[in-house]
Amino acid sequence: MARGRSVTDVSRTLDAVWRIEGARIVATLAKKTGDVGLAEDLAQEALAEALAQWPESGVPQNAGAWLTAVAGRRAIDGWRRRERQDARYRQMAHDLAEASVDEWEPLDDDVLRLVFTACHPVLSRESQVALTLRVVASLTTEEIARMLLVPVATVQARITRAKKTLAAAHVPFEAPDPSEWGDRLGGVLGVVYLIFTEGYAATSGDRWMRTDLAHEALRLGRVLAGLLPREPEVHGLVALMEFQASRFAARVDREGNPVLLADQDRTRWDRAQIGRGVAALQRADAVGRGRGAYSLQAAIAECHAIAPSVDDTDWDRIVILYEALGRLAPNPVVELNRAVAVSMATGPANALRIVDGLAAAGSLKGSYLLPSVRGELLSRLGRNAEAREELLIAASLAANERESAVLRAKAAALV
Known part of the structure; x- marks a missing residue:
């Protein structure tokens, strides 16, 4: 042990340990206590003691073993203190007391149980998101509030309500039966991708990207892929995140x-990571159930990743993939992205009709x-005054400062 470190240094170390080990610590405690809310509270008390x-x-x-042992005690x-000495609690106390620091080896399937428990259908989608971001992604309530664009008090209320709901409903700390994975897994993957997209393009603040969030989501996706190798959409999501x-x-x-x-300078793209994305998409296809929404998005990202330039990108294939995605998961953002692909494949006039x-x-x-897309299309059609007006509207609506600055610069260039 390194003694005599400053509180600031220790705080940084704790932050790093929590981001890496937090989900497993909570998962281990939840497995022993049977209560996710209690497990998260105990872990926070252990952090304060550390x-x-x-x-x-x-x-x-x-450090992770130390925190788990302290939380267990x-x-x-x-x-x-509550004098709850019935057989159940005595057995739990015995199990925790018997677990030594050296024996602490949290299992990946405990993390999976934690994710599935936090995304239990008894919770609203908003509560699922808030609780998962807290106990799995190990984000603070302030970080979650910024990410979701809601007040800190709202996030705290959602997390507290989610813990109470899980306890009141006696939700077991376990992965669901395979017959229940359809609905549950969709929620899990949705939350993981939400974490990634916030890291990929931050909705607010003065940074365009928050790579720490994106890497955490990718780590969770890889864990899920290892634990659920026969679920193609898990591999599809991992492939999508790897490519991006x-x-x-x-x-x-x-x-x-x-x-x-x-x-972008494509020589700076991580070719090894692109290779991992290709392999993950191949694993998704190898399951033989056809491509779902995440796999289709991954296939679109693959087209960009393997193209030597924008002009050499297979835009016709991307249009087809977006059409398939739009039928499988109708969404105005998907349709807007299809319009961008159409503009590259057949020209801005066709794309503008879609956007309009x-x-x-x-x-x-x-x-x-x-x-922002409409402004780009109008600019390519030479309708600069209209384009400038659209880009300025987009800049006023963009909450991210970097994104807004880019849009204002584009508008200024059209004067």
Whole structure:
């Protein structure tokens, strides 16, 4: 142990340990106590105790084991204080007391149970998202609030309500039976991808990307793929995240400003990660159930990843893939992306008709996405005054400062 470290250093170390081990610590405690809410509370108490002790005693060699052991002892103390000495609690206390630090080896399937429990259908989608981001992605309530664009108090209320609901419904800490995976797995994958997309393109703030969130989502996806090898959409989601993450180094310049796809230096794309994406998509296809929404999105991302340039991209194939995705998972964002692909395949006039149809239907109202695409198309058609107006509208709607600055710069260039 390294003794005499500052509180700031210990806090940084704890933050790193929690991001890496937090989900497994909570999963191990939830397995022993049978209560996800209690497990998360115990883990937070252990973190506070570590922050108090480690500056003097030093950081343990196995920090995750230390936190789990301390949390376990607190569980025992709590049960004893409440004088709940029935057979169930005595057995739990015995199991926790018998688990030594050296024997602490949390299993990956415990993390899977934690994810599935947090996404139990007894919870609303909003509560599923908030609780999963808290106990699985190990994000603070402040980070979750920024990510979801809601007040911190709202996030805290959702998490508290979710814990109470799981306890009241006696939801077991376990992965569901295979017959229940359809609905449950969809929620799990949706939350994981939500974490990734927030990291890929932050909805707010002064950074265009939050790669720590994206990498955490990718890690969770890889864990799920290892535990559920016969679920094609798990592999499809991993493939999609691998392809998109491969471009991270080229997506911002030295000042952190966004670099759009057409302007990216493709030599900076991570070819090894692209290879992992190709392999993951092949695993999804090998299951033999056809491509779902994530696999189709991964196939679109693959077209970009393997193309030597924008002009050499197989835009016709991308249009077809978007058409398939739109039938499988109808969504105005999918249709807007199809319009972008159509503009590259057959020209901006055809694409503008699609976008105008979305605008007439009121789709994506209040989002910067539609006016930003419409502005680009109008610019390519030489209708610069209209294009500038659309880009300025998009800039005013974009909550991310970097995104807004890019849109304003494009509008200024059309004067």
